[in-house]
Amino acid sequence: MNGHKLTEIKIPNELLPTDGRFGSGPSKIRSSQIDALVSASTHLLGTSHRQEPIKKLVSSVREQLSEFFTLPDTWQVLIGNGGASLFWDAATFGLISERSQHYVFGEFSSKFAQAVSLAPHLSEPIIVESPAGTAPIIKTAQGSQVDTYCLTHNETSTGAMMKLLRPNQPADALVVVDATSAAGSIAWSTDEVDVYYFSPQKGFASEGGTWIALCSPKAIERIESIAKTKRWCPASLDLSVALKNSKANQTYNTPSISTFVLLNNQLTWMLENGGLDWCVSRTTSSSKHLYDWAEQRKFAAPFIVNPEFRSPVVGTIDLIGVDANDVNAVLRANKIVDTDSYRKLGRNQLRVSMFPAVEPTDVQKLTACIDFIVEAIS
Ligand SMILES: *Cc1c(COP(=O)(O)O)cnc(C)c1O
Numbered sequence: 483m484n485g486h487k488l489t490e491i492k493i494p495n496e497l498l499p500t501d502g503r504f505g506s507g508p509s510k511i512r513s514s515q516i517d518a519l520v521s522a523s524t525h526l527l528g529t530s531h532r533q534e535p536i537k538k539l540v541s542s543v544r545e546q547l548s549e550f551f552t553l554p555d556t557w558q559v560l561i562g563n564g565g566a567s568l569f570w571d572a573a574t575f576g577l578i579s580e581r582s583q584h585y586v587f588g589e590f591s592s593k594f595a596q597a598v599s600l601a602p603h604l605s606e607p608i609i610v611e612s613p614a615g616t617a618p619i620i621k622t623a624q625g626s627q628v629d630t631y632c633l634t635h636n637e638t639s640t641g642a643m644m645k646l647l648r649p650n651q652p653a654d655a656l657v658v659v660d661a662t663s664a665a666g667s668i669a670w671s672t673d674e675v676d677v678y679y680f681s682p683q684k685g686f687a688s689e690g691g692t693w694i695a696l697c698s699p700k701a702i703e704r705i706e707s708i709a710k711t712k713r714w715c716p717a718s719l720d721l722s723v724a725l726k727n728s729k730a731n732q733t734y735n736t737p738s739i740s741t742f743v744l745l746n747n748q749l750t751w752m753l754e755n756g757g758l759d760w761c762v763s764r765t766t767s768s769s770k771h772l773y774d775w776a777e778q779r780k781f782a783a784p785f786i787v788n789p790e791f792r793s794p795v796v797g798t799i800d801l802i803g804v805d806a807n808d809v810n811a812v813l814r815a816n817k818i819v820d821t822d823s824y825r826k827l828g829r830n831q832l833r834v835s836m837f838p839a840v841e842p843t844d845v846q847k848l849t850a851c852i853d854f855i856v857e858a859i860s
Pocket of ligand 1: 507564565566567568590591634636637638639660661662663681690691
């Protein structure tokens with residue numbers, strides 16, 4: 483069917499979800515967050531980030547994050563500008579002492595490994611790779627002085643999640659986790675992790691351009707001890723500078739205030755509804771529906787074969803005998819957007835994000851819409 487005809491297919495109103503945003507980031511922002519932004523318009527937006535009102539807002543975000551993740555009192559919430567990608571660079575300067583081990587199973591985990599292997603001041607990292615569609619099993623690095631293990635909780639490019647486990651050797655190694663799409667949607671334990679970092683435009687329904695890193699005392703110690711060495715580090719990437727500023731509810735340079743307003747409102751909403759447990763029950767319910775549906779359809783199958791590795795938050799569904807581009811074109815023409823597969827994965831696939839902000843009933847509506855489209859175009 484040609485593109486013109488596809489976009490003329492009208493999905494009946496009763497099948498449509500209440501909200502058509504299923505993208506993996508930026509992701510759906512709830513309308514009451516926008517209301518919060520509007521009510522912040524005169525006393526927060528457009529005011530100095532060095533004054534009390536913004537410090538209070540940043541403090542509220544940091545406190546709500548600590549509560550949401552039940553962080554021990556000894557942990558610190560660090561905040562900086564630039565997003566998770568920038569945090570990779572900051573980590574190459576301020577977290578890895580000498581050598582890291584990376585678990586690579588998709589685009590995001592591979593980008594961090596790449597950044598580290600190009601850093602002239604670090605030893606060649608050890609890369610443990612598993613094919614797209616699978617998740618790595620953590621192994622203690624043998625016979626090599628690894629000081630930092632780099633994990634990715636949820637590989638957003640493939641929809642595979644990994645279990646977070648602390649390797650037992652060496653005892654002082656850090657476990658640093660890219661949780662950009664997992665944070666707020668998948669449970670984890672602070673016993674297994676030293677740094678849990680993410681950007682707020684995914685599970686926390688805010689905007690891009692900020693990074694947040696939850697840091698254990700061991701991680702703080704590492705940041706401070708690297709800062710004491712004379713190793714060169716640009717100020718904007720310096721985690722010891724970020725630590726000092728974050729403790730004062732500040733950022734090194736000017737942050738996006740609207741990002742914090744949206745994030746603060748989303749955290750309050752998540753906590754009021756029951757916190758991380760409630761969020762996990764929502765993503766679990768949404769994703770169970772999606773995977774069950776795909777298994778029952780002749781034209782669809784979950785990309786992640788092993789159910790243990792299937793992400794509860796980013797679902798990847800291969801299509802068989804139907805062109806995913808056609809399905810996406812019809813969805814988009816009906817205002818259901820961003821269900822495209824990760825571009826570099828190159829599969830005939832739909833990718834559906836099911837962050838806590840997404841209504842599980844809307845995921846059910848989405849699959850009903852796909853059934854309708856497949857019927858109409860085949
Ligand atoms: C989106 C994403 C990133 C990149 O986040 P930015 O905010 O764009 O820098 C990194 N890692 C994972 C797992 C992601 O999903």
